[in-house]
Amino acid sequence: MKIIYSEIKKWLPDLKDDAKSVRDNLTQIGHFVSGFEEIDSEIVLDLEIRSNRADCLSYYGIARELATFYNLDLQIPEIKSFQFSESSIPITINSPDVYRIQATKISNLKNSPSPSWLIKFLKLHDINSINTLVDLTNYVMLQWGIPCHAFDLKKSSELIWENNQNYSEFTSLDGSKIKLSPKNLLITDSQKVLSLSFIGSENSSIDLNTTDSILEMAIYNPSRVRSDSRSLKTITEASIRLDKELDTQTIPLAFSHLLSLLITHCGAIISSQLLDIYPKVPSKITIEFDPSSPASYAGINIPTDFSLDVLKHLGCSIIKNLKSSLLISPPSLRKDLNLSEDLIEEVIRFYGYYKIPIDTPVDSQTLPDITPPILYLIENLKDQLLALGYDEIRSWPLVKTPLDKNAIFTQNSINSDYPVLRQSLIQSLKTQLDQYRRFKLPAPQFFEIGKIYFQKNGQYLEQNALAIYHYDSQKLESDLNLVAPVKGRYPKGRGVDSNFTEIILDDLPKPKKYLPTFSDSKAIELTSQIITLDANLNLDSPRDPLDLIKEYSTKINPKILWSIEIIDVYKNRYTFRVSYYNCDDKTAKKIHLSTFNLL
Amino acid sequence: MNLNQILIESKNKINSANTSAELENIRIELLGRSGLINQLFSEIRKAENPHKYGQQLNKLKKEVEILIANKSTNLPKIDNCKLKIVNSFSLPKVGHLHPITQTERQLNEVFKKLGFSFYDGPEIESDEYCFQRLNVPPSHPAREMQDTIYIKEPELLLRTQGSSIEARLLSQEKPPFKVAFPSRVYRNEKVNKSNHFIFHHYQGVVVDKNITLKDLFGTINLLFKTLYGPNVIIRFRNKYYPEVEPGVGPDMQCFNCQGQGCAICKGAGWIEMGGAGIIHPKVLKMAGIDPHLWRGFAFGLGLDRWVMAKYNIKDIRTLLGGNLAYKPNHL
Numbered sequence: 025m026k027i028i029y030s031e032i033k034k035w036l037p038d039l040k041d042d043a044k045s046v047r048d049n050l051t052q053i054g055h056f057v058s059g060f061e062e063i064d065s066e067i068v069l070d071l072e073i074r075s076n077r078a079d080c081l082s083y084y085g086i087a088r089e090l091a092t093f094y095n096l097d098l099q100i101p102e103i104k105s106f107q108f109s110e111s112s113i114p115i116t117i118n119s120p121d122v123y124r125i126q127a128t129k130i131s132n133l134k135n136s137p138s139p140s141w142l143i144k145f146l147k148l149h150d151i152n153s154i155n156t157l158v159d160l161t162n163y164v165m166l167q168w169g170i171p172c173h174a175f176d177l178k179k180s181s182e183l184i185w186e187n188n189q190n191y192s193e194f195t196s197l198d199g200s201k202i203k204l205s206p207k208n209l210l211i212t213d214s215q216k217v218l219s220l221s222f223i224g225s226e227n228s229s230i231d232l233n234t235t236d237s238i239l240e241m242a243i244y245n246p247s248r249v250r251s252d253s254r255s256l257k258t259i260t261e262a263s264i265r266l267d268k269e270l271d272t273q274t275i276p277l278a279f280s281h282l283l284s285l286l287i288t289h290c291g292a293i294i295s296s297q298l299l300d301i302y303p304k305v306p307s308k309i310t311i312e313f314d315p316s317s318p319a320s321y322a323g324i325n326i327p328t329d330f331s332l333d334v335l336k337h338l339g340c341s342i343i344k345n346l347k348s349s350l351l352i353s354p355p356s357l358r359k360d361l362n363l364s365e366d367l368i369e370e371v372i373r374f375y376g377y378y379k380i381p382i383d384t385p386v387d388s389q390t391l392p393d394i395t396p397p398i399l400y401l402i403e404n405l406k407d408q409l410l411a412l413g414y415d416e417i418r419s420w421p422l423v424k425t426p427l428d429k430n431a432i433f434t435q436n437s438i439n440s441d442y443p444v445l446r447q448s449l450i451q452s453l454k455t456q457l458d459q460y461r462r463f464k465l466p467a468p469q470f471f472e473i474g475k476i477y478f479q480k481n482g483q484y485l486e487q488n489a490l491a492i493y494h495y496d497s498q499k500l501e502s503d504l505n506l507v508a509p510v511k512g513r514y515p516k517g518r519g520v521d522s523n524f525t526e527i528i529l530d531d532l533p534k535p536k537k538y539l540p541t542f543s544d545s546k547a548i549e550l551t552s553q554i555i556t557l558d559a560n561l562n563l564d565s566p567r568d569p570l571d572l573i574k575e576y577s578t579k580i581n582p583k584i585l586w587s588i589e590i591i592d593v594y595k596n597r598y599t600f601r602v603s604y605y606n607c608d609d610k611t612a613k614k615i616h617l618s619t620f621n622l623l
Numbered sequence: 624m625n626l627n628q629i630l631i632e633s634k635n636k637i638n639s640a641n642t643s644a645e646l647e648n649i650r651i652e653l654l655g656r657s658g659l660i661n662q663l664f665s666e667i668r669k670a671e672n673p674h675k676y677g678q679q680l681n682k683l684k685k686e687v688e689i690l691i692a693n694k695s696t697n698l699p700k701i702d703n704c705k706l707k708i709v710n711s712f713s714l715p716k717v718g719h720l721h722p723i724t725q726t727e728r729q730l731n732e733v734f735k736k737l738g739f740s741f742y743d744g745p746e747i748e749s750d751e752y753c754f755q756r757l758n759v760p761p762s763h764p765a766r767e768m769q770d771t772i773y774i775k776e777p778e779l780l781l782r783t784q785g786s787s788i789e790a791r792l793l794s795q796e797k798p799p800f801k802v803a804f805p806s807r808v809y810r811n812e813k814v815n816k817s818n819h820f821i822f823h824h825y826q827g828v829v830v831d832k833n834i835t836l837k838d839l840f841g842t843i844n845l846l847f848k849t850l851y852g853p854n855v856i857i858r859f860r861n862k863y864y865p866e867v868e869p870g871v872g873p874d875m876q877c878f879n880c881q882g883q884g885c886a887i888c889k890g891a892g893w894i895e896m897g898g899a900g901i902i903h904p905k906v907l908k909m910a911g912i913d914p915h916l917w918r919g920f921a922f923g924l925g926l927d928r929w930v931m932a933k934y935n936i937k938d939i940r941t942l943l944g945g946n947l948a949y950k951p952n953h954l
């Protein structure tokens with residue numbers, strides 16, 4: 025929801041804070057301001073409105089929040105007094121999805137292109153101007169958060185709200201065709217579809233020649249609108265409001281505001297009764313509220329006077345004084361206030377989260393350990409494998425092909441090349457090995473501990489598994505013997521050999537408690553192949569090979585040195601094998617030759 | 624016997640060899656498949672700190688290899704071919720944990736000190752535990768169909784949030800408890816340089832008597848100070864999540880612009896770090912915990928972006944398999 029700073033000041037004439045402070049305070053009380061920019065010498069704030077606060081998809085709702093925060097009075101827009109006639113309007117409601125509707129007929133319209141202030145206002149809200157009448161319905165929607173619609177009486181003589189039974193298609197205002205489904209909420213004239221609940225059509229649209237119109241403002245069953253909007257793949261300014269819980273009691277105010285504006289700007293005359301059909305009057309909610317509870321939740325002192333002031337300012341009324349608590353009725357606008365915890369949040373957010381100290385973590389007293397032992401086993405195994413020189417990898421749990429008929433498939437993954445949950449970690453490890461080979465990684469040895477998945481007797485199961493790869497299969501076997509008292513399984517398959525093994529961890533004996541210590545180490549994002557080169561070094565007298573390795577490793581830039589070892593010693597000849605990364609072939613060779621004086 | 628003693632004794636033995644054959648016997652005794660050092664390796668599991676012990680053993684092994692190699696050059700070479708096996712040398716190979724595991728352990732350390740337990744739950748999860756028990760009923764807008772990978776629609780799915788573990792925890796354990804849990808979660812998103820269908824969450828839940836927002840804020844602040852250093856500036860603001868009330872959004876002041884607003888923080892000066900709050904009474908009630916007796920807090924943060932920044936990983940696909948690697952030795 026975008027709001028223009030100067031426009032919010034019309035609702036709050038006494039607001040003194042500048043736009044930046046308003047932004048920060050709105051964010052603090054729960055309306056995150058994600059955008060803040062100056063357009064056409066106006067400051068526009070873009071608010072992320074939480075999904076249970078449809079009331080704040082309007083200037084009215086945001087102004088009420090700021091009025092409570094700053095303790096200011098709200099200035100409701102000027103509303104003219106007007107008289108309705110006795111004449112009826114041709115409206116029939118045949119759908120249980122209509123919660124409340126107000127409608128009236130207006131005549132004598134002089135519609136025109138919109139005045140510049142209105143065009144600018146809508147443009148700042150990313151809405152195109154059409155003509156004064158239509159633009160004013162959008163203006164009122166942004167001010168009050170409730171969509172409204174005008175129908176040209178010449179084009180449709182009656183309006184029927186019904187759930188779709190007969191119609192197959194609908195052409196929206198912008199000319200796009202929408203396929204209809206059964207039960208879609210429609211407004212028809214019994215011949216053709218005039219409108220959906222959240223988007224109008226050419227069939228009844230207002231143009232500059234419109235002189236007589238039916239105006240309506242309605243709130244519907246939000247689930248119906250949400251499901252229509254989603255199934256018809258159409259989202260509008262109206263649908264994002266109507267698919268949430270809106271306040272039926274705000275309709276009279278907002279609708280009179282619209283009529284006032286039409287009288288002023290289009291010379292409209294009201295030419296019928298005010299129709300008010302209200303089948304879904306909300307039941308009054310009462311909440312038992314202990315004024316000292318906000319303090320107990322926040323962990324700091326919050327005066328009870330403050331709690332009560334906030335609730336009053338929000339429009340809550342005290343129904344009854346109980347012994348140590350109050351019976352509170354929230355305003356109908358606030359559909360999110362149902363429990364005492366909801367009221368507690370109101371008080372604390374207006375008191376200010378920033379007033380709560382942040383330097384005392386939860387009490388560190390030890391409670392009984394409820395850690396599942398398998399987690400200790402996993403940590404312990406990781407440390408053992410680390411000590412044996414293995415690197416941990418984490419791969420995709422989704423793979424391309426099943427191992428057998430017990431595989432579990434995803435139904436709707438958009439990564440459709442990987443539709444199967446892996447039945448063995450080796451499936452993923454193999455992919456990792458392919459990747460390491462592509463980069464010519466010398467002597468790979470790595471492991472993964474993770475879940476594998478399968479079906480058994482109609483159940484969907486998962487197990488914890490460990491899989492290991494070692495470039496030397498004999499070493500793999502002896503290492504597995506060291507870490508676990510079970511035989512590994514060597515699943516068959518293309519490219520899978522005895523360099524891979526896997527064990528299931530769930531049935532292994534588990535340590536009582538094992539908490540590893542944290543140590544940090546660097547990971548490298550390989551971007552080019554690793555280049556491995558040999559060199560012979562002839563010395564006059566024997567040297568400790570490890571000292572030699574250390575000495576020569578310092579001669580090479582660590583940014584390109586991957587590994588260095590001595591692969592053969594004969595008399596005083598030492599054969600080095602050095603791997604380089606992060607550089608091309610040519611550079612590696614050049615550095616290699618100069619390091620070992622081979623130039 | 625400690626490892627130093629073993630080294631000294633090995634040295635004496637090796638020095639006492641007079642022929643290559645004698646030396647080879649000693650080599651087998653020490654370094655052979657069922658030799659002394661391999662035996663020590665087999666006991667690694669019982670060590671107090673297997674990681675450290677393993678490193679020490681590797682060092683010992685290398686040292687013994689060098690002693691034997693040096694000795695062999697001084698002995699008459701009759702059967703040189705047999706000694707080929709000890710003719711290569713390298714620094715001890717060191718293994719590495721995946722950056723996500725490293726980060727999880729770093730966080731676990733914080734919560735270990737605060738007396739937390741750790742927890743886990745299934746990745747193939749039911750709609751009930753992934754949504755309903757977290758106060759997200761079937762009609763709730765928070766569960767957009769396209770975000771969830773289904774196994775069997777509508778009841779079985781790949782968990783979309785680590786909070787499903789919270790729902791399991793609450794229904795399985797008796798309060799009071801303090802629990803932290805890293806998790807892998809799934810969203811139905813196309814994989815590319817900056818998007819993935821796998822995410823990593825780290826969450827915590829405390830249920831006890833008289834839990835307050837102050838406890839929550841202090842805990843989260845400690846967590847972020849551990850991750851980002853003592854100078855990090857954290858703010859807490861009101862935020863909506865169905866499973867908590869009151870809800871909290873912790874933000875970190877942008878490290879790039881110090882709050883002035885830049886491209887990284889999209890002009891806000893702050894970076895959103897996750898969600899938290901006091902556990903909603905309906906969530907406790909559904910788990911059979913009386914909200915009049917018990918109160919709890921829950922928090923969660925996504926690890927992926929933070930891990931990528933810390934390890935200077937530019938492509939999110941690198942984080943899961945692919946071209947992530949580690950240098951084999953300490954150089």
Ligand SMILES: [Zn+2]
Nearest residue numbers: 877880885888
């Ligand atoms: Zn910034």
